Amino acid sequence: MSEHPDRLWRNPEPKAGYDVIVVGGGGHGLATAYYLAANHGIRNVAVLEKGWLAGGNMARNTTIIRSNYLWDESAAIYEHALKLWEGLSAELDYDILFSQRGVLNLAHTLQDIREGARRVHANRLNGVDAEWLDPDGVRKFCPIINTSEDVRYPVLGATLQPRAGIAKHDHVAWAFARKADELGVDLIQGCEVTGFLKQGNKVVGVETNLGPIHAGRVGLAAAGHSSVLASLAGIRLPVQSHPLQALVSELLEPVHPCVVMSNHVHVYVSQAHKGELVMGAGIDPYNSYAQRGSVHVIEQQMAAALELFPIFARAHVLRTWGGIVDVTPDASPIIGPTPVDNLFVNCGWGTGGFKATPASGWTYAHTLATGKAHPLNEPFALERFTTGALIDEHGAAAVAH
């Protein structure tokens, strides 16, 4: 990248009204605004963000990108995302440091092997790149993993998605924000939605701390706070908000060549471009909006990491943090219309939203532009919790997103 500009976007005052208002200026909200303008020519758009752009889960995730999901509906939308990621630096004219270094999902039990092999076959049928590695293959692909047999949970093999990897999350947000702004989208920070303007069952705008703003359509993209916003419109969403914690080590020389995830000992580890080891695991069990979790969860994920990577034993923890993730009963997102006219929701990405950022924005923009779901997000409608057509990715998706 050449000389960095002083400002990547304007800081406009809100207008009286917009064609579309996106509530939430995280990765998904910014991507939605960009694709509304770029794909659909809808440029009279505002993104309302109560804090600062990309300061929530976009700043807190572990940046893993992959599409090796089990079910057809998930593979389709996450693979669409991966294809968009592959062209995103060029499309947005900004280096997002997308590194396709490969993701290993380790197997430690016979059942893990069966599930992994099944997922590899399912992925291939869906056009998603996937391979099965035996322990020797794992050792060659990632030499620092302890593949000896005399550990509590020996590595018996792994699935590999070679095209998966990581990106620089801040760059992704800045790239989408800058392009959306260039196309005319108003990115309005410090603007909290406090209610909805309604005519009967139709939303016609939002109440904010900066006054009322009218809108043709309103799309929520508020992750962990989706329930709070939806309740202002009288909607109960099938999501629960939980803390999800992660941590980084001090900066180290490059030692870790790929991304390693283990469902069974429950940790995922990569090394950031700058050199930190980045680790995450599962959610804290209780409901929370506090953006912090309990220390024993961190302790357990570090114990799991040391089991897999004895070489990390003397690395120091630099920082731990938590975000608030909105988890659905089937661990799949909700993208589509709501029972309130002109109000749309994009939430429930739970622990795995970062990897979907471009496809989430792409399909949500289509939904907001046309009022209808795109075939890619149609299965992810709110109605599936009435029809029972769930997309159950718990475990099936190699959990620990």
Added chain:
Amino acid sequence: MLLIPCPWCGDRDETEFHYGGQAGVPYPARPAELSDEQWGDYLFVRDNPKGRFAERWSHAAGCRRWFTIVRDTASHEIVR
């Protein structure tokens, strides 16, 4: 880590407990009479407030009994 007051054993570390989600969600009295929407609502939808939340915990590594506390989901303060 939360310090959770078990009504029978007193204050204990969170690691001794198992979470049970929202309190006071009764099994429908006449489930066969519910619409698909009502049944889906019972199965999948729970309150998710930012603020006070009545929730179930089980003292899994202690007395094994279930109980209800009210906790603030924004501050983690256990109100009662």
